[in-house]
Amino acid sequence: MTSLTSLVPTAIPQEDEALREGVRAFLKEATAKIPAQLRARSWYGFDAAFSRELARRGLLGLTLPKEYGGGGRSAYARYVLSEELLNAGAPVGAHWIADRQSAPLILKYGTEAQKQFYLPRICRAEAFFCIGMSEPNAGSDLASVRTRATRNQDGWLLNGQKIWTSHAHNCQYMIALVRTSGAPMDRQKGLSQVIVDLSLPGVKVRPITDLTGDAHFCEVFFHNVQLNEDALIGAEGHGWEQVTSELAFERSGPERLFSSIVLFDEWLAFLRADKNPSPHSARLAGRIAANLAPLRAMSIALTGKLARGESPVVEAALVKDLGTTLEQETPALIADDLGSRVSRSLPPDLLSTLDYLTEVAPSFSLRGGTREILRGMVARGLGLR
Amino acid sequence: MEHAVDDLFSDALRRLLADECTPAVVRSIERGGTRDKLWGSLEDSGFLNAMLSEERGGAGLSLAASFPLFELCGAHAVPVPLAETIVARALLAAAGLPAPSGSMTLEAAALAIAKPGENNVDVLLLSACLYAAQLAGALQTTFNLTLNYANERQQFGRPIGKFQAIQHQLSQMAEHVFAARMAAQLGCQARLTRLSPEAVAVAKARTSEAAQEVASMAHAIHGAIGFTEEYDLQLYTRRLYAWRRAAGSEGYWHEILGRALLARQGRTIDLLREVSNIE
Numbered sequence: 001m002t003s004l005t006s007l008v009p010t011a012i013p014q015e016d017e018a019l020r021e022g023v024r025a026f027l028k029e030a031t032a033k034i035p036a037q038l039r040a041r042s043w044y045g046f047d048a049a050f051s052r053e054l055a056r057r058g059l060l061g062l063t064l065p066k067e068y069g070g071g072g073r074s075a076y077a078r079y080v081l082s083e084e085l086l087n088a089g090a091p092v093g094a095h096w097i098a099d100r101q102s103a104p105l106i107l108k109y110g111t112e113a114q115k116q117f118y119l120p121r122i123c124r125a126e127a128f129f130c131i132g133m134s135e136p137n138a139g140s141d142l143a144s145v146r147t148r149a150t151r152n153q154d155g156w157l158l159n160g161q162k163i164w165t166s167h168a169h170n171c172q173y174m175i176a177l178v179r180t181s182g183a184p185m186d187r188q189k190g191l192s193q194v195i196v197d198l199s200l201p202g203v204k205v206r207p208i209t210d211l212t213g214d215a216h217f218c219e220v221f222f223h224n225v226q227l228n229e230d231a232l233i234g235a236e237g238h239g240w241e242q243v244t245s246e247l248a249f250e251r252s253g254p255e256r257l258f259s260s261i262v263l264f265d266e267w268l269a270f271l272r273a274d275k276n277p278s279p280h281s282a283r284l285a286g287r288i289a290a291n292l293a294p295l296r297a298m299s300i301a302l303t304g305k306l307a308r309g310e311s312p313v314v315e316a317a318l319v320k321d322l323g324t325t326l327e328q329e330t331p332a333l334i335a336d337d338l339g340s341r342v343s344r345s346l347p348p349d350l351l352s353t354l355d356y357l358t359e360v361a362p363s364f365s366l367r368g369g370t371r372e373i374l375r376g377m378v379a380r381g382l383g384l385r
Numbered sequence: 386m387e388h389a390v391d392d393l394f395s396d397a398l399r400r401l402l403a404d405e406c407t408p409a410v411v412r413s414i415e416r417g418g419t420r421d422k423l424w425g426s427l428e429d430s431g432f433l434n435a436m437l438s439e440e441r442g443g444a445g446l447s448l449a450a451s452f453p454l455f456e457l458c459g460a461h462a463v464p465v466p467l468a469e470t471i472v473a474r475a476l477l478a479a480a481g482l483p484a485p486s487g488s489m490t491l492e493a494a495a496l497a498i499a500k501p502g503e504n505n506v507d508v509l510l511l512s513a514c515l516y517a518a519q520l521a522g523a524l525q526t527t528f529n530l531t532l533n534y535a536n537e538r539q540q541f542g543r544p545i546g547k548f549q550a551i552q553h554q555l556s557q558m559a560e561h562v563f564a565a566r567m568a569a570q571l572g573c574q575a576r577l578t579r580l581s582p583e584a585v586a587v588a589k590a591r592t593s594e595a596a597q598e599v600a601s602m603a604h605a606i607h608g609a610i611g612f613t614e615e616y617d618l619q620l621y622t623r624r625l626y627a628w629r630r631a632a633g634s635e636g637y638w639h640e641i642l643g644r645a646l647l648a649r650q651g652r653t654i655d656l657l658r659e660v661s662n663i664e
Contacts, residue, residue, distance in 0.1 A: 006563070006566060007563065007566075007567055008570065009567065009574060009661060009663050011662075011663040083654065084654075087652055087653075087654045261652075261653065261654070264653060265652050268646060268647065268653065271647055272647055272650070277647055281643070282640050282643035282644050282647060283636060283639040283640045283643055284639075285639075285643035285646050285647060286586065286590065286638065286639030286641065286642035286643030286644075286645075286646065287635070287639045287643075289642055289643070289646055289653060289656060289657070290586065290587045290590040290591050290594075290635070290639060290642055291564075291591065291594075292653070292657055293568065293571060293584075293591075293657050293660045293661060294565075294567040294568035294571060294587065294591055295564065296657050296661055297567050297570075297571060297661040298564065298567050300661070318556075318559065318560050318563055321556070321560060322560050322563075322564055372553070374556075375552065375553040375556035375557070376549070376552065376553075376556075378555075378560070379552035379553070379556050382555060382556070382559060384532075384535070384536070384546045384547070384552050384555060385547075385552070
């Protein structure tokens with residue numbers, strides 16, 4: 001299909017699949033007392049102690065080289081681990097971004113000193129990272145960022161503002177996309193990535209309460225923040241290419257399929273207790289599973305491509321659009337099913353889980369690139385742009 | 386290595402179908418014209434025996450390795466039971482029976498090898514598996530025709546494919562084609578006589594769901610020309626509709642899969658793992 005390569009079912013190697021059993025046993029115990037409505041928060045759930053426990057078990061930085069404190073395992077091993085964490089609804093939000101994209105970015109573009117400083121800390125769950133991309137006037141139009149790092153004798157002077165930065169108030173570091181030369185009309189040119197220590201003077205973080213009452217995303221203000229010379233990650237002026245390659249990792253992973261899985265499993269458990277579920281409910285369950293199965297297989301096939309050093313940017317966009325659509329449909333379909341039982345009382349935890357996911361579901365196709373942006377990328381991959 | 390051999394087979398069949406199963410031939414056979422020439426070419430080519438062992442004069446292809454052949458049957462709107470006969474002959478051979486020449490239905494093969502008191506071939510399951518693979522091919526051709534048309538058809542002074550509304554529909558079509566093809570491949574990962582009902586349910590349900598969506602968008606983008614007999618789109622969209630309904634629509638297989646999911650304990654992920662298990 002034009003420049004899109006077709007995907008074939010890909011087996012997870014035995015030695016990586018072998019990781020699953022131990023992880024599952026640990027998670028069964030670790031999440032036993034967490035109610036479903038909290039497990040449904042998935043990679044938005046912040047629990048530093050839980051992340052440190054994973055680190056103690058050698059499960060952070062699984063794919064990083066051992067010399068930096070990592071596990072030296074394959075991308076498939078990390079896929080298995082992520083899948084188990086997400087399906088258990090484990091509170092992985094503290095380390096999720098650092099583990100998923102900051103560490104691989106530092107490994108790929110960082111200097112030896114940066115790798116030796118940050119990577120072991122990430123693996124020990126001592127350094128949590130957030131992503132500074134969006135700004136008040138740079139959302140989907142990311143290339144129009146205005147936050148600027150200006151070179152001075154001590155390194156870089158940072159001024160500007162980021163917004164919608166998840167967990168900035170709980171993280172030690174941000175990797176920010178900033179302008180180091182030129183003006184906003186220069187677009188992708190003149191952008192760079194810098195690592196910002198969020199404890200520096202001049203950094204102000206203000207959480208924003210969302211419609212569910214949670215406060216996970218933040219406004220972050222930079223006022224004359226003095227960064228060292230080595231705050232720059234990668235090459236100056238190459239920020240856009242670096243961000244783009246980061247996004248392929250971000251978009252095709254299992255977190256784009258399983259955001260509603262805790263609700264789905266809780267709803268199935270409710271139906272099973274019912275003994276004789278209606279054909280309508282069974283059909284709904286089958287419809288969701290029939291869409292999940294090929295998406296999972298596609299996500300694994302893309303894991304293989306990424307592991308081989310390919311950059312399946314367009315295929316990743318396609319999987320994310322399909323995956324988030326399903327994640328959004330799931331609470332809507334389940335709400336209809338449960339709402340049709342007007343004369344029955346329903347389990348409160350199931351309803352709270354449903355309410356939470358119903359309210360946050362619109363964000364699934366906003367975070368990490370909106371549906372419209374992704375469809376535009378697929379169209380470009382098809383040669384239409 | 387095996388993959389390269391598979392490619393060799395599918396490339397050969399693609400060439401044969403491009404020459405011998407043109408849209409004109411498909412139309413002629415649909416109007417009641419003779420199928421002897423096309424069938425003769427297929428018989429001579431040896432593809433009908435692709436799944437027989439090499440001792441029996443076949444190529445020894447597994448079901449998974451045969452997927453590209455079934456997909457091509459859909460992609461070329463093959464108006465004779467090519468996929469079905471390949472599998473019917475394989476069923477007979479597996480039971481130690483000689484395959485008769487000519488086309489053969491799955492029902493006939495199942496009847497021929499049935500033994501009282503034994504688990505016999507589930508014709509519906511097998512048939513659904515084959516329709517799913519052929520749907521994957523017809524979906525791809527429908528998409529290709531539509532993409533080409535959007536690049537060629539000019540309105541308001543430019544190709545309609547330059548308009549964002551059209552681009553987003555084509556992106557959605559591509560997504561359905563991709564997901565459906567993966568689902569169809571999952572259905573074919575088992576041995577012929579040990580198909581997984583859950584994997585086939587996924588395969589047929591997802592391809593059927595895609596069939597309706599992709600056909601609708603293909604016709605929307607083509608406009609009036611897509612409704613004419615002389616334009617090729619109808620050869621594929623009519624099959625999408627028919628094959629969606631055949632051997633169980635998505636609603637039928639959703640219910641089968643949903644009941645299987647509800648009959649087990651534990652998490653959905655384990656069903657997903659079984660369904661995407663590669664033998």
